[in-house]
Amino acid sequence: MSVIVDILASVGMWEAVLRIATPLILGTLGVLLCERVGVLNLGIEGIMAFGAMIGWLTVYSGGDLWAGIAAAAACGAAFGFLHALMTVPLGLSQHVTGLGITLFASSVAYYVFRLAVPTATSPPTIEPFRPLPVPLLADIPFLGPVLFTQTAPTYLALVAVAVLAVVLYRTPLGLAIRMTGENPHAVEAQGIDPILVRIGTIMAGSALMGVAGAFLSLAAFNSFFPTMVQGRGWICIALVVFALWRPGRALLGAVLFAFFDAFQLRLQTAVDGVPYQLFLMLPYLLSILALVVMAQRARVPQALMQPYRRGER
Amino acid sequence: MTRVLELREITKRFGATLANDAVSLHLDRGEIVALLGENGAGKTTLMSILFGHYTADAGSVRVEGEALPPGQPRAAIRAGVGMVHQHFALAANLTVLDNVMTGTEPLWRLRSDRSGARARLAALAERFGLKVDPDARVADLSVGERQRVEILKALYNDARILILDEPTAVLTTQEAERLFATLRDMAAKGLSLIFISHKLHEVMSASDRVVVLRGGRVVAERATRDTSREELAELMVGRAVDRPVRPPATPGPVLLEARDVAVAGKGGASLKGIGFALRAGETLGIIGVSGNGQTTLAEVVSGVLAPASGTLTVRGAPLAPGVRQAISAGIGRIPEDRHAEGVLGDMTTWENAVLERIWSPDFSRRGIVRRGAARAAAARILRDYDVRGARVDGRVRLLSGGNMQKLILGRVLEAAPDILVAAQPSRGLDEGAIAGVHRRLIEACARGAGVLLISEDLDEVIALADRIRAIVGGRLSPAIPAERADAGLLGLMMAGDWRAAEGIEAEERGAAHAL
Secondary structure, eight states, rough: OOHHHHHHHHHHHHHHHHHHHHHHHHHHHHHHHHTTTTTOTHHHHHHHHHHHHHHHHHHHHOHHHHHHHHHHHHHHHHHHHHHHHHTTOOOOOHHHHHHHHHHHHHHHHHHHHHHSSSSSSOOOOOOOOOOOOTTTTTGGGHHHHHHHHHOOOHHHHHHHHHHHHHHHHHHHHHHHHHHHOHHHHHHTTTTTOOHHHHHHHHHHHHHHEEEHHHHIIIIIISBTTOSSSSSSSHHHHHHHHTTTTTTTHHHHHHHHHHHHHHHHHHHHHHHHOOOOHHHEEEHHHHHHHHHHHHHHHHHOOOTOOOOOOTOOO | OOOOEEEEEEEEOOOOOOOOEEEEEEEEEEEEEEEEETTTTSHHHHHHHHHSSSSEEEOOEETTTOOOOTHHHHHHHTTTTEESSSSOOOOTBBBEEEEEEEHHHHHHSSOOHHHHHHHHHHHHHHTTOOOOOTTTTTGOOOOHHHHHHHHHHHHHHSEEEEEEEEETTTTTTHHHHHHHHHHHHHTTTEEEEEEEEEEHHHHHHHEEEEEEETTTTEEEEEEGGGOHEEEHHHHHHOOOOOOOOOOOOOOOOOEEEEEEEEEEOSSGGGGEEEEEEEETTEEEEEEEOSSSSSSHHHHTTTTTSSSEEEEEEETTTTTSSSSSHHHHHHHHOOOOOOIIIIIOOTHHHHHHHHHHGGGGTTTEEETOOOHHHHHHHHHHHHHHHTTTTTTTTTBBGGOOOOHHHHHHHHHHHTTOOEEEEESSTTTTTTTHHHHHHHHHHHHHHTTEEEEEESSSSSHHHHHOEEEEEEOOOOOOEEOOOGOOHHHHHHHHHTTTTTHHHHHHHHHHHHHHHHH
């Protein structure tokens, strides 16, 4: 018992929570945007992998860390555009297209990586984002190191939650986005082209997914390896349901998952005699439980996964 | 009189069909014009062109003298044209205010002016008597309220010309009357309106002028006060339409009997101990305001729902619950909602035509579908029941409501059921199609089937039924013979006042004894 208390009382544990949560926050926001406009984007897993690779490659070839983030966002948007083209104007299956994008993007990421570093056995490292203590706030005991000594992209992710919440609920654009996910015919009837809204929003969401991937190679770690996304994209898809398609709850869900993850990592080393795989399972198990509870109340966007064709009902 | 809208020589083709053939139409300020025509006459196509959902192949639209660029809903909205769609263009999960505001502000503005919008919406609602709660979720509103939101949406966009596509299709009689009162009030306040309809009585009572469309052409234009229902009916259909008349019935043995059947359900979905008998060769009409249990009644009899208590017997044998059991007991059904329950829209005509009987040896053998036989059966239905616009391998979704209903009728009647449950069989159909449906129901009755006709259309029930009962709050009234039914008596029965009906039932029973 005291082991658990010790873990929960340690600053290191809580510091890790936000770090682990950051790619999940960004990725979940990305999926949330796509789904709010009515399109499922299973390309996230691959887009994150590509974002991680291109972010790392940009910095490795001499670029700025922020240039790496920007490159990841741009490539994410490009994959998003591909996904949007196939699912929106062409109305193809969103599942199949998304999985195709994931396979394609992960493979291309590995391919480009191997073109850039053909021989190395251990992946070359870069100088990653360093923790950026917020003046004054970082000196608060406990809360300071936990909340205000994070890397810049983590702060960015938190800002993104607030921005997205405001855009979705307080601006005309956000209303158009939500409306498109509910009933594209209604949007058309009000003189807005739902196809353009969908394409644009999917691109924005996919850009966030790219940045989520770049965080892994530029802040969480300091190199790229092909398996680094490790199912985080799929977790984001589930977190969106948990979040009931709301940005604030997406933050909550990502932090909760990250908490379980950080906790089990420390349990693994603190508890003897239990196979570590059981601890590894813990966050996933708990997310399934949380999902089951939350999904009861879910109010799914009504037009999710329904292709929009003009003049057809 | 100022001319606010002018459509000139509008022509539109869809593949081989000419949906609009050089249609010209105008609208003056403060006027209500009814666009009358049967389903498929091109009314909705014409209005969709006006609103920019479609682009015309030829012709022009002028609003207040200015030419309207084709194919742009945005331009139509800006010119002051508002459209109230038949299938409401609303997002159920969002609030009324959200629905009204969408697209009314520049998209890139950083902040929505929600309080300003709320005030404006309230003012409009006040001015035109269209009360709705701006913060209510659309999903929680009744159909009538949703329509008010649709109208408010158009008014909020400063519509001066309002187009309503079959506005009463989904409304109850009371809601429809209230709607037309609102429309007249709007016209008096300077708005100009066009409403699309195929219902003669509402065209006669609510419009100033009628434009009749048939086969994509304008066939007539009349000032409403100078015409009559009969003339309009003939113009619309192209020939005189007479609904068929029921021959006197000679009821046979009891086919279907319900005793104390009860089903627990939410609100208007419950049945509270109903009993009735349906005899061979007769039609029993069940009338009632929607939401009083008629949907549940139809579902119980066709095996979708099992009664919680009470018994259903067919020819004296208890009916096991289950749709397949009901079908094999000889019960055929015409479901109330043909799109949701009657057909699978994305499957082909032949699949829909035989799906109910796919396990019969006619259509499958050892688990393999006999496509040839099934397709032949479908082709036969298409021919015998005059289903237009359908191909055996085409998707059913593409059919109009009337043709879909003919397909369902054909499917049911081909199986020659002893008992036919017809729930709202002519809802949403035009005059020609209604006459066709009625003819088939009468034929089924003459063949010796018992028909349970559940309908909100009193004219229909009086014309077809031998005996009539009302359903009120999940209970059935006494039965009266159709000959003694009139609107007043039926109104009392539907309101739950059954004293007169009881008297008549007792009298009839007495008369039967005396014989």
